[in-house]
Amino acid sequence: MKQQERGIISTYDLQKPAIKWGYYMMNVLVLIMMCCMVYPIIISLLNGLKLTTEVNTFPPTFFPREWHFENYITAWNYIDLPFYFRNTMFIFFGNMAVTIIVLGLAAYALSKMKVPFKTGIYYYFLITLFIPATTYMIPNFINLKDLGLMGSFAAIWLPAGANAFFLLLLKTFIDAIHVEIFESARIDGASEVRSFSQIAFPLSIPIFATLSIFIFSTAWNDWFWPSFILSQENKPLSVAIKDFVLNARRLDLNIKFAILTIVMLPPVAIFLFFQKFILRGLNMGGVKG
Numbered sequence: 001m002k003q004q005e006r007g008i009i010s011t012y013d014l015q016k017p018a019i020k021w022g023y024y025m026m027n028v029l030v031l032i033m034m035c036c037m038v039y040p041i042i043i044s045l046l047n048g049l050k051l052t053t054e055v056n057t058f059p060p061t062f063f064p065r066e067w068h069f070e071n072y073i074t075a076w077n078y079i080d081l082p083f084y085f086r087n088t089m090f091i092f093f094g095n096m097a098v099t100i101i102v103l104g105l106a107a108y109a110l111s112k113m114k115v116p117f118k119t120g121i122y123y124y125f126l127i128t129l130f131i132p133a134t135t136y137m138i139p140n141f142i143n144l145k146d147l148g149l150m151g152s153f154a155a156i157w158l159p160a161g162a163n164a165f166f167l168l169l170l171k172t173f174i175d176a177i178h179v180e181i182f183e184s185a186r187i188d189g190a191s192e193v194r195s196f197s198q199i200a201f202p203l204s205i206p207i208f209a210t211l212s213i214f215i216f217s218t219a220w221n222d223w224f225w226p227s228f229i230l231s232q233e234n235k236p237l238s239v240a241i242k243d244f245v246l247n248a249r250r251l252d253l254n255i256k257f258a259i260l261t262i263v264m265l266p267p268v269a270i271f272l273f274f275q276k277f278i279l280r281g282l283n284m285g286g287v288k289g
Contacts, residue, residue: 048258075258107170151231
């Protein structure tokens with residue numbers, strides 16, 4: 001017989017009136033929160049199926065009087081969505097590679113190697129988490145300009161190697177791997193790079209899978225930094241949506257909603273599919289005090 005996990009509230013606890021009503025109230029609050037989160041997505045989807053005149057009517061209608069599925073075909077052909085999607089994927093895979101190589105090796109060094117002033121370096125990265133990102137935005141811009149990386153994808157990939165939160169998350173996860181495994185590899189003559197690539201990295205797949213979701217979310221949603229650091233042919237989908245859809249004055253509202261719905265659904269689907277990796281990675285790699 002399959003053993004069932006016991007929840008926080010048991011069947012015996014639910015027999016008490018106070019606990020029962022508290023449990024019902026929590027379910028109602030969760031349902032209200034779910035409706036508040038799903039409502040904008042549904043409204044965007046349905047408005048993309050209406051006529052422009054119906055979208056602008058007051059009081060607004062929830063369901064379309066006439067269903068115009070051709071709006072989504074018009075929305076797909078309005079801008080070159082596959083081209084900007086490709087740019088977004090370039091940013092994602094580049095940031096992911098930098099995270100694995102740079103941050104992964106740095107986390108491994110701080111966790112399993114004898115690094116001078118290891119504790120000081122760890123707390124230095126921890127302190128940087130309290131510094132607002134806006135304070136080092138201009139220095140980053142100047143550094144990238146001096147390096148001649150303006151307009152290229154490298155201007156996005158390079159700063160990804162300085163993510164202190166990802167570094168500390170990876171270090172905490174690698175700390176949980178038994179050190180005897182790496183000592184045995186060193187006795188057999190394995191280098192530190194080989195120990196990382198063949199031992200630490202395969203065992204850290206859950207946390208890297210979690211970070212991949214965060215990196216994808218950033219590459220998909222961030223428009224501010226790429227909008228003025230990348231050239232026009234390298235800009236991601238988020239910048240194209242802002243420039244050609246949200247700022248467009250002559251574009252019908254129903255087509256705007258259709259485009260936004262098309263762009264909105266892929267990250268939602270990816271999150272729903274990979275949510276177990278996010279929760280598992282955060283539980284196993286959470287920064288402990």
